[in-house]
Amino acid sequence: MVKRIAVLFFISINISVYAQLGGESTYQFLNLVSSPRQAALGGKVITNFDYDVTGGLYNPASINPLMDNQLALNYSSYLGGVSYGTGSYAYTWDRHVQTFHVGVTYINYGTFDGYDESGNSTGTFTGNEAALSFGYSYQVPFSDFYVGASGKLITSKLEQYNSIGGAIDVGVIYVNEKLDFHAAITIRNLGTQFTSYADLNEKLPVEVTLGLSQSLQYVPIRWHLTFDNLQQWPIGVSNPARATTDLDCNQTQEKVGFLNALMRHTILGAELFPEAGFNLRVGYNFRRAEELRIVDQRNFSGLSFGIGIKLNKLRFNYSHARYSGASNTSFFGLQIDLR
Numbered sequence: 001m002v003k004r005i006a007v008l009f010f011i012s013i014n015i016s017v018y019a020q021l022g023g024e025s026t027y028q029f030l031n032l033v034s035s036p037r038q039a040a041l042g043g044k045v046i047t048n049f050d051y052d053v054t055g056g057l058y059n060p061a062s063i064n065p066l067m068d069n070q071l072a073l074n075y076s077s078y079l080g081g082v083s084y085g086t087g088s089y090a091y092t093w094d095r096h097v098q099t100f101h102v103g104v105t106y107i108n109y110g111t112f113d114g115y116d117e118s119g120n121s122t123g124t125f126t127g128n129e130a131a132l133s134f135g136y137s138y139q140v141p142f143s144d145f146y147v148g149a150s151g152k153l154i155t156s157k158l159e160q161y162n163s164i165g166g167a168i169d170v171g172v173i174y175v176n177e178k179l180d181f182h183a184a185i186t187i188r189n190l191g192t193q194f195t196s197y198a199d200l201n202e203k204l205p206v207e208v209t210l211g212l213s214q215s216l217q218y219v220p221i222r223w224h225l226t227f228d229n230l231q232q233w234p235i236g237v238s239n240p241a242r243a244t245t246d247l248d249c250n251q252t253q254e255k256v257g258f259l260n261a262l263m264r265h266t267i268l269g270a271e272l273f274p275e276a277g278f279n280l281r282v283g284y285n286f287r288r289a290e291e292l293r294i295v296d297q298r299n300f301s302g303l304s305f306g307i308g309i310k311l312n313k314l315r316f317n318y319s320h321a322r323y324s325g326a327s328n329t330s331f332f333g334l335q336i337d338l339r
Helices: 002-014 038-041 258-263 286-292
Strands: 072-078 085-092 098-115 121-139 145-158 162-178 181-194 207-217 222-228 266-272 280-284 303-311 314-324 325-338
Touching: 002 098, 038 280, 038 303, 038 314, 085 181, 098 145, 121 162, 145 181, 266 286, 280 286, 286 314
Parallel strands: none
Antiparallel strands: 072 085, 072 325, 085 098, 098 121, 121 145, 145 162, 162 181, 181 207, 207 222, 222 266, 266 280, 280 303, 303 314, 314 325
């Protein structure tokens, strides 16, 4: 019983920033942002179609020849001492076969002290999860559409419990080079557990995301508009802490209206000088802001920003995301051109 509680404790940490969707599926680490660039733009951006090889982790349709022989390594010291990171590499076979992509995502929950029902120490234990992915994208002949898919092998160890699973991601991206406009949709984490933690099969965190982005004609800015978690509507529930009480002690619960529900699916981002060697990025995640805000206190939850710097064959990326008054995260990334 205590060990099962430990497993649930791990899972609750893993999904702490997805409070309204928490507890509904396993392997929630698969939906964490994959790179500093993505994090700086608010998270879940799927419309980048360029050199950023990490983009293939979130939208396999974005895999393209510009990623050829690019290696990216990203690391974040996450909330509560949790650390996670990603790695990506792409290789273009030739102009007919085009580009293959391989990636890895891992998360380490650190070391915990274990105790039995009587409070006696049982030693320390750890938890970690990882996913290895292989992806490929294909341009639909005589069109501006690209379709892509990736397969993922997932492993998880939580205390003495182990689980292995598999999933696929599919995506479509439309690239209009004349207007410099991109539109994309992804369906991620379609799969199952091959072996479960304690003979109880759990669902994977399926996620449907829609994204739009475009570079402005006369200003060096690219805007990003993303709608995430479209597989579920609404994703918000009333917060008991925000209930109001009138003079007759009648309590009225918070109402989550249509506009509020829509905004919780919305992420905004902007990238200044997207084609230059130095980039500035800023994003705003409305759901994070709404779920982590404190009543009558401004703490800038949901806000994120970052930079990118290119030096010869190296690209350095950094982002800082605001979660609450008590916690923020930084994400570091390095991309190396091996050509």
